[in-house]
Amino acid sequence: MRIGEIAALVGVTSRAVRHYHHMGLLPEPERRANGYRVYSVRDAVLLARIRRLSELGLSLDEVRDVLADDAGRELAEVLGELDADLARQEEEIRGRRRRLAELMTEPLPPEGPVSPTLARLLRAAPDTDSAMAAKDRELLVLLDTAGGGEEFYEALHPLLEDPGVLSLYARLDELAEAAADDPRVGPLADALTAVVPEALLDAIPEGDGPPVPEGVGAAIFRDFSPAQAEVGRLVMEALGRMRKRRTTKTDGKKPE
């Protein structure tokens, strides 16, 4: 047999046969004077085993190992972990399809696909063209992608649905060109601090170190005007104090 014949017989391509030679799965057979490979029935049988094994999903390396120890000992073992691997893949695909199905039933927000929980939150939020609100949404999406926040979306619902919050956004927007010492900064920071729900306190602090790796915070603040940044700083400070008071009061929850 020549290579095309053995390939057709077993149901693979000539190219694959040569590849198996190259990988050491199938020994190089004799050559005819013109250089053509000549295959025997024994080669075909071996090639057939290679095809069957690789069709089951074994990698060529695994196929080589299985063929090497001709007892069925290793085969059973490999097949076992192969099945486990396939089970894992199947589960993963199902997970992806679940997420896909969720995405396709609900209209997805313009920010792109996000977790269904956040999608509901964003849909519930009132429509606005506030620049600050847009940034907030972006940060929420970021947090969502980072896998962070799921747990306090609940706490945010009353906030985002509250039309009163829109006026706070408006006041922030008004500071888009203001300096850090603008007189409106202080009162706005107080007003914002007042509406931040308890749940956020858990999210922000996280000990002594910066909650976000420094550069991230800097990047966020760089999008703000000096006045807006100052408001942010003040709110963060106030939240830090609130947290400290709370932890000293309730104390040793997780002494670790």
Next chain:
Amino acid sequence: MRIGEIAALVGVTSRAVRHYHHMGLLPEPERRANGYRVYSVRDAVLLARIRRLSELGLSLDEVRDVLADDAGRELAEVLGELDADLARQEEEIRGRRRRLAELMTEPLPPEGPVSPTLARLLRAAPDTDSAMAAKDRELLVLLDTAGGGEEFYEALHPLLEDPGVLSLYARLDELAEAAADDPRVGPLADALTAVVPEALLDAIPEGDGPPVPEGVGAAIFRDFSPAQAEVGRLVMEALGRMRKRRTTKTDGKKPE
């Protein structure tokens, strides 16, 4: 933010971020004087969308396309065919796992994993150390791999389980060194022809052309001694005559 920070924030590696730059998914940001990339929140938001989309299983090319037309129009379409693709993959994995399960319940023949039908046939065959029988088994495995024969394994069951067939194999083995004109050749060919079941007639002929691509037949016959090859030739000839008689009798079954 530097690259490591944005990567950690969004949950990918720095290498992936650079890769997305290279692929044109994420625009190259400004550099600091030392050459470091500096990222903004906007970059992080975009990177987050990339991660989400690619996690759903979109290829980077698809991600780029989806990001390009910022309406959700194309996205829905892509998600649709993605789901179809995943469904296909899931079905394929299930098929492989089914085959695996079959293999692992029954003890598998030393020839390696074969179709369950053939596995049953091989297990039913009596134990023997006849060289000819071994070759027969090999050819059956080959046929099985080629997807050929499933249909007449049934017909072979009575043959392979018949201990009387062992004596035929023995007589073939005795011709391992014999010449083509050995007197035992003729009678043995007749005996063999007599036991070949009807069902095989459908498998062998298949029209005028050689049933197997010439070189394959040659390879099979090269494993035989001259006497054995002669027996094979005679049996094939007889089968051909039988087939022709049958087709002229029942005739126009499939005039096409």
Next chain:
DNA sequence: CTTGACCTTGCCGCAACGTCAGGGTTTCTA
């Protein structure tokens, strides 16, 4: 004599990065 169907070797391409190699920068620590 010319197709056309084979065969040969060898090398690039793919998808989404991981992983060096071989440098420079910044920052913490002794």
Next chain:
DNA sequence: TAGAAACCCTGACGTTGCGGCAAGGTCAAG
């Protein structure tokens, strides 16, 4: 103040299982 740790940079190769192409040589038929 020096050295080490932890970053950053570019560039290039490795992964998997072949497909496809280039640039030939071989062989049977028309």
